[in-house]
Amino acid sequence: MTIRSLIVAGLLAAAIAMPVQAESKxxxxAPAGAPWKHAQTGITLPPSLLGIARGSIGDNSGSEIDVFADYGDGQATVITLYVFRPALASVPMWFDRSEAQILMRDVYANxxxxxxxxxxxxxxxxATSAxxxxYVPGKGPYKSTGLAIMPMGEWLVAVRISSxxxxxxxxxxxxxxxxxxxxxxxGIADADAAVPVAACATPLTYAKRAKIKPPNMMDALLGATLATVKPTDEEKAEAVPVIWCREGAPKQEYGVYRAVGSDTGYTIAMGDAGRVINVFPGLALDSKDPGYQLSVGLLDQTLVYPSFDKLPAPEVAxxxxxKNRPxxxxxxxxxxxxxxxxGLKAK
Known part of the structure; x- marks a missing residue:
């Protein structure tokens, strides 16, 4: 997870006009010789792993929704643990993003x-939900490096180890x-079986001239309201697990994903630490074309942006x-x- 801070800073800079809680590292x-328990999930990080003492424990969020711990910094074998609550809890998607970081990092040389x-x-x-x-580095000091991502309710636990x-x-x-x-x-319920992400069979077609629509109260209200809606237990029981495919070639900055069989929108996974940008058709409550809703999912909130008139390419989104305000x-x-x-504000 190498560009976490850069992506977070960029998304928060874009949202600076909103009265929201800022994320801060x-x-x-924690006592060096004692286990440390993450209060929100109950997972415990031991004082040592493989005989390697735990070093620092940090929090990228300020509210323990993006925690990491280092073991063996500067030693022959190094371990980093991450406990975070992604905007979209998908093991396959975030595994794919973390793998992209490994394969693109210079230190592992292809x-x-x-x-x-x-x-x-x-x-x-x-369930095989993790x-x-x-991986074998092409050259350099490391003989091997590894990755595991596991679900824990709406949280994910990631393990990175290099030796x-x-x-x-x-x-x-x-x-x-x-x-x-x-x-x-x-007491954690089993998650869905994890299916590794593959490339989408056919590419999406993006509009060549997708434009931002003038902001309006209805889009703002609907977008934020939808973000607060939670599925009922019955809806959860009837839900079909989503199988994700990757749209286009992954970049170090982000990857683009959509559900297999769906061609109406997509999710951009920023970096590899749980933040997303969503582009999906808006709701048509009148005769007007609702366009495509644009939103950002952070670990603690959803930001809704002015809609597009047509389906934009990911780089446009x-x-x-x-460049725009939520x-x-x-x-x-x-x-x-x-x-x-x-300029019209209401709360």
Whole structure:
């Protein structure tokens, strides 16, 4: 997870006009020789892994929704753990994004996968809802590097391990040890089986001249309201698991995804740390063409932007987020929304 801070800074800069809680990096104080428990999930990070002492514990959010811990900084084998609550809780999508970072990082010099992506059941689970893989760097100091991402309710746990001493086979076994050594909470429902992301079979067709529509109160209200709607237990039970495909070639900055069989919109996964940009058809409540709604999902809130008249290309959508102000926002897990449209504000 190498460009997390850059992506977060860019998205927050785009949202600076909104009265929202800013995300800020901070250090978490924890006794060096004792386990540290993440209050919101119950997962425990031990004082050492593979005999390597835990170093710093940090929080990119200021509210422990984006936590990381380092083990062995500067040593022959290094481990980093991430516990975060993504805007869209998809193991396959965020595994694909994290893998893209590994394959594109200069330090691994065109690393290659040692084997196919493996789906497995995380500790305490029965469904193969997690994904893992080991990679072999092309050159440089590391003999191997590995990645695993596991679901924990609406949270994800990611493990990154790189070694100058273990080959791919040995590192795979070490990755197992690390995963089992974490203090996993009980009582977490099984997530859907994880299906690795593949390239979409046919490309989407984007409008050549998609334009931002003038902001209006209805779009602002609808967009923020939809962000607060939660599915009922019955809807959850009847929901069909989404299989994601990757649209176009991945970039280090972002990847574009859509549900297999759907060609009406897409999700842009920014970086690899849980933030997304969504582009989907708006709701038609009158005779007018609703266009395509543009929104940003952060870890703690959703920001709604002026809609497009036609389906924009991903780079156009990213540019629109960076250059325009949100028209509304909704805090995650709450019902309150904030609206700002054309100078008219209401709360």
């Amino acid at each position: 901070r250090q978490i104080e 690393a290659t996968p040692a084997a196919a992506v493996a789906a497995f059941a995380p500790p305490g689970g029965k 994904l893992r893989r080991i 100058q001493e273990f080959d791919a086979t040995a590192l795979d076994a070490k990755l197992d040890e690390v995963i089992k050594a974490l203090g996993w909470p009980g 990213v540019d629109a987020v960076m 028209v509304s926002s909704a805090a995650r897990g709450g019902k309150n929304i904030t609206i700002e449209a054309g």
